[in-house]
Amino acid sequence: MAITSVAHNRPVEASEPLCRHLLLQLASRLDLGLWAKLSGDEVGRPRAQAVRDANRRGRNADFFLFSPAYIGSVATTYCKTEKMELDTGLDPATAMAVSGAAFSSNMGANSIKALTATLALLNVRTGYWLKNPKALSQPGKRLTSNRWYLLNEITGRLTENSEDVYLTDGGHIENLGIYELLRRRCKVIVAVDAEADPAMRFPSFLALQRYARIDLGVRIWMPWDKIRSRTITNMGDGGSAESPTIEEAGPHAAIGRIEYDGGQEGWLLYIKSSLSGDENDYVRDYGRRYTAFPHETTGDQFFSEEQFEAYRALGFHIAIRLLRGQDRMQVYGTERLLTINAENPAVKAVREALMDGVL
Known part of the structure; x- marks a missing residue:
């Protein structure tokens, strides 16, 4: 699971360096790749949801947004978060739990159609049925009854026009949570990618690039080849007994350029679970x-x-x-490796x- 944060789009007068306290505070949030900062109405986390139009495109899911102000998707429309909370009892803990619904009978783009019925009957059903935002934002809207929700899971008949919609882990369509931030044309996005990627092929990021280009007309240019090569060199028995010099430290992160239509640009700070050889002994x-x-x-x-401590310590180190x-x-835009203090x-x-x- 990867939860993403975006900083405010307004400029800031920043003449002083980040102080140690703020560094530690921010680093602790990034520690396990679970930094979630809700900034006004701007941030959401997409969840997988079956939609007919998306099904025809082979995705079997759509992007679903939770934010402080609104909940929903383009397919279901949006309703006010406060109303959803009052009518259904939805709270942040439930939203976070839904994000952990990694294995289910219906898993969006990762669904195994031949096993859908079997998994549902075996009660492998970690997804969550939420009141359709259409039902709350459009009270007179006629929607399909969902009293046979188990049968719908068994048959895979999940649509955006039922009284309730089926939500699972956002990784079933886009694992980084960046898509909705691109839709909002954010100027700076911070993402931590801690997925299981032993081959260092960056599959979630490549899927994001594809979805962004097809749906939003957004291009992302990300230089990540040195992160890949350094990590592969240091994984397993290739890990050096000697720490690299200060000049060789890193990289665990990259800054890529976001190219929106109309000439607007943004920046993506992408932090990858990776090794550079200068981690602590254990x-x-x-x-x-x-x-x-x-x-x-x-x-x-x-x-x-x-095992837990090894991952925690690596996240803190990065x-x-x-x-x-x-x-x-x-x-x-540059071949040189730069620090966060560079005047680039x-x-x-x-x-x-x-x-x-x-701040």
Whole structure:
């Protein structure tokens, strides 16, 4: 699961460096790749939801938004979050739990049609039925009765025109939570990608690029080749016993350019679960003994204490060194690796947004 945050779009006067307290505060939020900052009405988290138009395109799901002000999607329309909370009892804990519905009889683009009925009958049903926003925003709207919801799950008959809509993990269509932020044409987006990606092929990011180009006309240019090569070199038995020099530290992150239509541009700070060889001793030792680290299967839902600590420590290492300017990162438009303190236009835009976001 990857939850995304966006900083305010307004400019900020930032002449002082980020202080240690704010660095630690922000790093702790990024620690496990679970930083979720709801900024006014601007931020949401897409969830998978079956929609007829999307089904015809082979997606079997659509993007569904939770935000402080509104809940819904283009297909279901939107209703006020306050009304949904009052009418259904929805709360942030439920929304977060829905985001963990990674395995279900209906999994959007990842659905296995031949097994849909079997999984439903075996009660592999971690999805969530939520009142259709159409029913709340358009009280007179005639919708299909959903009293046979179990039968609908067994047969895979899930549509946006029923009284309730079926929600599952956003990873069943777009795993980074960036799509809805692109729809809002945000100027700076911060995303942490901690998916299981042992081959370092960046599948979730590539899927996002495709959806953004097809649906929104948005292009994302991201230089991530050095993150990939450095991590592959240091995974498993390839992990060096020697830490790299300061000049070689990183990269765990990259800044990419977002190209909206009409000439508007934005920036994406993309932080990847990765290895650079300068992690602490017990993180590197764990990686040498478990060669898939830090991309062990998410099917393992019962981490040991050592395993959990290895991932926590890696997340903290990545965030704190990036924000202190100790690690370098790839930046669109230059071959040089730069720190967060560099006087580069892209880096400066991201730095100011981060300072604005934590103050």
